[in-house]
Every structure is written in C-alpha cells, then in structure tokens.
Amino acid sequence: MPPAHPFDDDKLHEECGVFGVIGVTDAANFVALGLHALQHRGQEAGGIVSHDPESGFNSARRFGYVRDNFTKQSLMETLPGSLAIGHVRYSTAGSKGATQIRDVQPFFGEFSMGGAAIAHNGNITNADALRRELIERGSIFQSSSDSECIIHLMARSLQRKVPERMMDALRRVEGAFSIVAMTRTKLIGVRDPLGVRPLVIGRLGEDGWILSSETCALDIIGAEYIREVEPGEMVVIEHGKLNSMRPFVPQQSRFCIFEHVYFSRPDSILGGRSVYETRRQIGVELAREAPVDADLVCPVPDSGTPAAIGYAHESGIPYGMGIIRNQYMGRTFIEPTEQIRNMGVRLKLNVNRALIRGKRVILVDDSVVRGTTSRKIKEMILDAGAAEVHFRIASPPTAWPCFYGVDTPQRDKLLAATMSEDEMRDYLQVDSLRFISLDGLYRAVGEAEGRNPKCPQYCDACFSGEYPIEPADMIEKGFEMKAAE
Incomplete structure (x- = not known):
C-alpha cells in the first residue's frame, strides 16, 4: 500500500486519535461520529470495540476513512452495546507495518478478571526494551505497535482489577500517552504525567460520558465539554459516575505546542483557548516580528489560513485566497500513475491567477519540514x-x-536541521523567508513573557531539541541528543 498522503508528505502527521462513549444506546454509532471528527489525526485506518452484556466484546478494524467503513449499517449492527471505544491511525508506510490489520487499534486482551480494550495516542519511548523483556518472559506479540506493550504489561500485573493493572503497566512505560480503555462496565481515560497529548471529558444526556482527543468530536454528537483529563490523571467512569485518581509522581506539564500550531482542528479548545484564535494570534506575532512590503497576504490552505488572517490584520496588507484547495481529491489518487504523481501539489492546490498576477505576495504556512512542497508552491x-x-x-x-x-522524518531530512534561515531562503528561491520565534509562539499561546528557558511550559522539542522525556529506544539506535549549552 502506498503512503496515505502521496501529495501531502511534506507535513508532520499526528499518528492517531481516540474516542470513547459509555451510558448511551448504540455507543458504537457515537464513536463512529467522534472518529469522523478526529479523522485529521489519522487517515490510514480505524477501529471500534464495543461491549454488550449478551454478545460480549465485539470489534471491527478497517483500513481507510471512517466514512467509508463505519457508516455501513451491516457493520455497525455487529457492534452493539452502551459502551465502546475507537481509534483512528496514521502510520508511516512500511516502517511500522502500516499495511497490517493487526496493527490497527483498539487492542483487546482477555484477563483472568475479564476482557479489556485500549486505544493509545502517543508513543512509548522505551517500547523496544519493554518488548525484549516481555518476549524473553514468554509474551507473544501480535502486532508491531508499541501500544501492545501495555496489554502485555497489564497481563503480568498481580493486581485484581483492570484500572489497577493499567496503573502498574503505565508506571513501567516512558513517553507520551493519552489512553482511552474499556472493560465490560468501565470507561477509562489516562494521560501521562507530562500531558503531552490531549484528552478531554464530555457529557451526553443524563448518563452518557465521553472521552475524546479533541473537543470538536464532542460537538459532532452534541455532547457538553466538561474539562480536560489532567496530566497524570486517570478517570474511571462506571454506572454514570466519574472517579479520578493520580497514579503517577506529579511533574510539570509539557503539553505539545504543535497541537496549537497544526495538529488540532481549529474549532477545538485546548487548555481553555480556541485553537483558531491561537493560530490567528500567531499570525499577529509573526507580522510584528517579520514585516515586509507586499501587496497581498495569502494562506497556504488550509492550515495556514488563521495565521494569514492574523498577519493581514496586524500588517494592514490585504488578505486574499491566492491559492485554492481542491476539497474533493480525497483518496481518488491514492495509487496514482507516475505521470499523475509528477503533477504533485497541483492536484491538491491551484493558484488564483487573476488575484496573484503582478502582486508582491506573502505566503503564510504553518511549517516547513522537508521544503519540497514549499518550493512547488513558490513555483x-x-x-x-x-x-x-x-x-x-x-x-x-x-x-x-x-x-x-x-510521524517525523529523520533529522537529516529536516531542512532546518541542515540549513540556516538564509540558506533555506536560497534553497526555496524566495525573496524572503521568516519563521516566528519560539518566544513569539509562546506569546501567541498565552504566555505573555514568552518561553521560560529554565522550565519550558510546553513540549517544544521539535523546535528546541530539548526533550522532556529521554527517547531511550532512539538513543540506543544511535540518535544524538542536543549537546547541553
């Protein structure tokens, strides 16, 4: 199977989204709607597990979009019950066994006290070491996913109940995790102590509870946003009541700042702030830091749009849709011929020539990764x-x-890892190139004094090289951390 993003491979991709519902009739249908709203977090595959007292646990895992699979009545009828969880996945082609259905979550395990299923957003940075240890002790893995380690660790716990077994397992785990899990009667949510990835709580009617990666998935089913699952918190929902516990040593939170920049949908709320408004404010800060004489501010759609609006408003330069996105490309060209593939970004974006001709144009985009798409857009x-x-x-x-x-390229494939800003400008062959500063980004997300260098308020490792959790597996494979200053 070729990459899911043949014309969008110059962006960073969030690897998954999670959603869970308890206390409603036909919970799997609500999960399907929630996953549809979280499709931007993973387009490769999706899965749903439900529980019904009569038929027990039932699951369905499919490749492709939620709308192409989990809207079919014949499939949804196989997922009865008032409790269900789901997962959407983005995975790199080849390197993680992306084509294997066994890698698609949620994962299920049958324990002595009953079954449990888990859906995981994040990455376990000591998964290789855990996998070796578990295999040596007799565990038999069914997937190539790091998330399966959690199921095996739970199986080896001596605790009697699933939440306690999960606590045992997650205390062995390093890295980032926002998890939605279920037993026969419980819906469970938990975030790692740093709270790197998002997870929120919602209510639906009198008895319904929701766990979701983002608030936009609450909106689609008419649920009320209650609050975030806090960093290091586990919530257990059963019989219409939510219980909270703190199974980890408290730490300073380090939420992923790139969720504000790109990953989350602009209609979501993060940390009490509108993602759209934060991105618009990024454009305001960028206009203050990097002004330029020009005739038109133009977003690279769709992710650059809020920042471009903010830049135009602050600079006084007119805003215009100089690039139009083809909203209907979808999976039509998931297996393009070489001739069509060479058309590249033109299949997805088209220039509004009447607006652009003769203008000095400011193009606002969310990021530059490899730079390949930026060059094509410039041309x-x-x-x-x-x-x-x-x-x-x-x-x-x-x-x-x-x-x-x-999903990030190796460091030597990142343009900014090998070039200065001036060298990147020359490589892209543009008249000027400027990035928002790290302090400017922090101001845009609400930190008036900017970034605290002694204790950063967010995880910004992709920009700073300062990793709040040591990537043990990657260091073992030869990754070199940033030298201490």
Missing part, C-alpha cells in the same frame, strides 16, 4: 505572474524529530 505562484514571493512560517524552524506520537 506555482511565480508561474501565475507574481512579482515577488515572501514566505512567513507560523512555527519556528522544525529542526528535531518528535518521538512522542508524531
């Missing part, structure tokens, strides 16, 4: 008759890989 703008092209990027240079649940 399209110049071919349309633009007089000048200036790039303004709504994140600092991405110079380090993420090991906490984001």
Whole structure:
C-alpha cells in the first residue's frame, strides 16, 4: 500500500486519535461520529470495540476513512452495546507495518478478571526494551505497535482489577500517552504525567460520558465539554459516575505546542483557548516580528489560513485566497500513475491567477519540514505572474524529530536541521523567508513573557531539541541528543 498522503508528505502527521462513549444506546454509532471528527489525526485506518452484556466484546478494524467503513449499517449492527471505544491511525508506510490489520487499534486482551480494550495516542519511548523483556518472559506479540506493550504489561500485573493493572503497566512505560480503555462496565481515560497529548471529558444526556482527543468530536454528537483529563490523571467512569485518581509522581506539564500550531482542528479548545484564535494570534506575532512590503497576504490552505488572517490584520496588507484547495481529491489518487504523481501539489492546490498576477505576495504556512512542497508552491505562484514571493512560517524552524506520537522524518531530512534561515531562503528561491520565534509562539499561546528557558511550559522539542522525556529506544539506535549549552 502506498503512503496515505502521496501529495501531502511534506507535513508532520499526528499518528492517531481516540474516542470513547459509555451510558448511551448504540455507543458504537457515537464513536463512529467522534472518529469522523478526529479523522485529521489519522487517515490510514480505524477501529471500534464495543461491549454488550449478551454478545460480549465485539470489534471491527478497517483500513481507510471512517466514512467509508463505519457508516455501513451491516457493520455497525455487529457492534452493539452502551459502551465502546475507537481509534483512528496514521502510520508511516512500511516502517511500522502500516499495511497490517493487526496493527490497527483498539487492542483487546482477555484477563483472568475479564476482557479489556485500549486505544493509545502517543508513543512509548522505551517500547523496544519493554518488548525484549516481555518476549524473553514468554509474551507473544501480535502486532508491531508499541501500544501492545501495555496489554502485555497489564497481563503480568498481580493486581485484581483492570484500572489497577493499567496503573502498574503505565508506571513501567516512558513517553507520551493519552489512553482511552474499556472493560465490560468501565470507561477509562489516562494521560501521562507530562500531558503531552490531549484528552478531554464530555457529557451526553443524563448518563452518557465521553472521552475524546479533541473537543470538536464532542460537538459532532452534541455532547457538553466538561474539562480536560489532567496530566497524570486517570478517570474511571462506571454506572454514570466519574472517579479520578493520580497514579503517577506529579511533574510539570509539557503539553505539545504543535497541537496549537497544526495538529488540532481549529474549532477545538485546548487548555481553555480556541485553537483558531491561537493560530490567528500567531499570525499577529509573526507580522510584528517579520514585516515586509507586499501587496497581498495569502494562506497556504488550509492550515495556514488563521495565521494569514492574523498577519493581514496586524500588517494592514490585504488578505486574499491566492491559492485554492481542491476539497474533493480525497483518496481518488491514492495509487496514482507516475505521470499523475509528477503533477504533485497541483492536484491538491491551484493558484488564483487573476488575484496573484503582478502582486508582491506573502505566503503564510504553518511549517516547513522537508521544503519540497514549499518550493512547488513558490513555483506555482511565480508561474501565475507574481512579482515577488515572501514566505512567513507560523512555527519556528522544525529542526528535531518528535518521538512522542508524531510521524517525523529523520533529522537529516529536516531542512532546518541542515540549513540556516538564509540558506533555506536560497534553497526555496524566495525573496524572503521568516519563521516566528519560539518566544513569539509562546506569546501567541498565552504566555505573555514568552518561553521560560529554565522550565519550558510546553513540549517544544521539535523546535528546541530539548526533550522532556529521554527517547531511550532512539538513543540506543544511535540518535544524538542536543549537546547541553
């Protein structure tokens, strides 16, 4: 199977989204709707597990979009019950066994006290060491996913109840995890002590409870947003009541700042802040830090749009849709011919020539990863008759890989890891190139004093190289951490 994003491979991709429902009729249908709203977090595959007192645990795992699989009545009728969880996955082609259905979550395990299923957003940074240890002790793995380690660790726990077994397992785990899990009667949510990945709680009617990666998935089913699952917190929902516990040593939270920049949907709420408003404010900060004489501010759709609006408003330069996105490409070209593949980004984006011709254009994008797409977009703008092209990027240079649940190229494939800002400008062949500063990004997300260098308020390792959790597996494979200053 070729990559799921043949014309969008110059972006960082969140690797999954999770959603769970308890206390409603036909819970799996609500989960399918929630996963549809979280599709941006993973387009490769999805899965749902439900529980019904008569038929027990039932599951369905499929490749492709939620809308193409979990809207079929014949399938949804096989997932009865008032309790269900689901997962959408993005995975890199080949390197993680992306084509294997056995890697698609949720994962299920049958324990002495009953079954349990888990769906995991994040990445376990000591998974290789845990897997070796578990295999040596007799565990038989069914997938290549790091998340399966949690099921095996739970199986080896001596605790009697599933939540306690999960606590035991997660105390052995290093890295980032937001988990939605279920037993026959319980819905469980838990975040790692740093709270790197998001997880929120919602209510639906009198007895319904929701756990979701983002608030936008609550909106689609008409659920009320209650609060976030806090870093290091486990919530257990049963018989209409939520119990909270703190199974980990408290730590300073380090939420992923790139969730604000790109991963989360703009209509979600993160940390009490509108993602859209944060991205618009990023554009305001960028206009203050990197002004330029120009005629038009143009977003690279869709992720650059809020920042471009903020840049235009702050700079006083008119905003215009100089690039139009083809909203209907979908999976039509998931297996393109070489001739079609060479058309590249033109299949997805088209230039509004009448607006661009003769203009000095500021292009606002969320990030530059490899730079390949940025070069193609620049060429399209110049071919349309633009007089000048200036790039303004709504994140600092991405110079380090993420090991906490984001699909990132190796460091030597990241443009900012091998080039200075001036060298990147020359490589992209644009009139100017500027990135928002790390302090400017922190101001945009609400930190008035900017970034605290002694104790950063967010995980910004992809920009700073300062990893809050040591990536033990990658260091063992030869990854070199940033030298201490």
